[in-house]
Amino acid sequence: MEYVVRSTLKAAAAVAALLLAATACGSSDDGNGSAATGLNPPDLKAPSKLGKTEGQVNLIAWAGYVEDGSNDPKVDWVSDFEKQTGCQVNSKTAASSDEMVKLMKTGEYDAVSASGDASLRLIASGDAAPVNTALVPNYQDIYSGLKDGDWNSVDGQMYGIPHGRGANLLMYNTEKVTPAPTSWAAVFDDASKYKGHVTAYDSPIYIADAALYLKATEPDLGVKDPYALDQKQFDAAVDLLKQQNANIGEYWSDYLKEISAFKSGDSVVGTTWQVIANLTADEGAKVKAFVPKEGSTGWSDTWMVSAKAKHPNCAYKWLDWIVSPKVNAQVAEYFGEAPANSKACDLTSDKNFCTTYHAADEGYWKNIAFWNTPIEQCLDGRTDVKCVPYAKWVQAWTEIKG
Template sequence: MKNRKLALAGLLGAGLLVAACGTSGSSSNAAAPGGQGFTPPKLDALAQLGRPEGQVNVLAWPGYAENGSNDPAVDWVTGFEKETGCKVNVKAFGTSDEAVSLMKTGQYDVISASGDASLRLIASGDVEPVNTGLVPNYADVFDFLKNRPWNSVNNVAYGVPHGWGANLLTWRTDKVTPPPTSWSVMFDPNSPYKGKISAYDSPIYLADAALYLQNKKPELGIKNPYALDDKQFQAAVDLLKQQRPMVGEYWSDYLKESQALKSGDAVVGTAWQVTVNLTKSEGAPVESVLPSEGATGWSDTWMVSAKSPHKTCSYKWLNHIVSPKANAQVAEYFGESPSNPKACAETKDKTHCGTYHAGDAAYASKIQYWTTPITQCLDGRTDVKCKDYGEWTRAWTEIKG
């Protein structure tokens, strides 16, 4: 785990999504589950599998397609190659923006896309709908991960759910008392932990501020932290500007945050479960909680390139990566909840699924998963325009100074 560096940094150029979206859909589409208020290019899903083409070019987050080269004990690629005859060529990416740019080259067949990239890929026509009937293991995937705003449009699936997790509130138990239960410990201007706060370094962090305001200031009318009109957006920006001098360090590499927590340079912050587990395993007294206001988080999706010449191998990869054994291996190595409940019986650590809340729909419902903001409000409003990710990026630059 220490060898991995997840650079989930903020993405740029989100205006490409807005340009690709064209006009907004009808109000009924905008409000429908899985509807984002835009009409993607008309592309057909694969109708049937053919003969495997001999290879598949995989674009993935580090740790999602391991073939034993980084660690001989970590390999769920070699067996797939032997079974299918599809050689797996892996390209790892460090940020969602890099992933989107690489997909536009047409050189990759499948991608593991986070919610802050998937809508752009759908809107630009770089990925196509997925025929889930050709992915047998899809039937076992937790229902609460299917047909979500980041992996479908108007209830048409554009991928296969892979794994998910929450951005938790973590703290040093020897420095922070009483144990916090609210994000106010990070956002309240009177927080006693000024200068010792660790916050996520990305424009998407604006959603964390919006989620806090959704509960703290209901008069703002925020319903979705990724759908902010001018007034709501300005309130979130102002909150983060107020927080700025209280933050000791912004992080995009979870290993750096772990080090800050161990050294005491940070005593409270937003973190992933893997950060908490690693930091505790190395002797630091830290705990974490999903706060009363809920939290943001991620749910990654395997998607198929519209330009892929290796569709059969691509579908075989999608089916393999959410199979019980492979899904368990990825979830443990990466540090997240698997998408297939049958994976829980395959994990080496039999407490893994409990630690990561696999199958806990009530817990998952408290998470507002990363979704790329667009001008068509994702909460279904059609009488106003919302701030797109280009605006979020410009605001984040201003916030950090």
């Protein structure tokens, strides 16, 4: 996840380093099913109006989301916010969704840029409060596909303001992988053709990628949502990944290593992000990246307000600021994601940025199953079985990698 047209690898690395430590972000299959999950969060109320700002706001964020010029003098959207609102920004960079959840439980922070796995947990535990979107004027310009998602709402009540989104793509070396793949079969059923040169994202949430493939190729399994797997479905996904493991050359979590591997030929096919594909091509590697015919997993982040926020008025000011057109454009380019605000695309420095990242293409995003947290309560609405919770995904991932 990263930034402005990637002029240098060094600049990109500064932003991505911590993000790649995160294990999970965003949603279920169709983006509109929170009621089906049976999730019953505490009865918390969103404010009906804002009061006087409190002079400061304490934020938890991914690296690259709260930039004040200290990392790069040219990258600063915090200073103007402080001048305009009088709210001094104090931010803590989190390295994982688990860390975000733990920090939010302390009650010391006002808002968090939660990914989908964290957001669902924060809603269920009552650590995140519902938001009154009417108090966030820029919310009206957020793309519809980011509103009322399984990962940021319950029964039509939003629990945050969407920040941006990205897809997990299939990248391949155009000279060594022929014919051009159209399916995730290239890294699963056909992976033996590229034995030792297949790469995959190093995270338990990658089990969902296998489930997504099985949803299309083994319909008898009945997978509806790659994050809602009963034991039989889960075992099938794990078995597929164990078979894949024999052909894996490297699991990537450091995106610079993925770029290097594709440049050297050590990797010729595997999962990636758009920003990584851009950088890899910029480095001279002959690669293409796309969403295969089965669709893809992906991530979406949401700014959520703590139920214990000591500075809620400044928090709301921040929520509106970070998704304002100019700032959202800056963040999206710096971070390497599609912006959430539909007016941001007119303000990106790279006029092709939003086309590359499919920002306004809702048809594209309908094929993305955003990351979500697997829980025993099946997210696809089934009540006759229990689904495998995320802790078991973590255990299985260790077994898959051997």
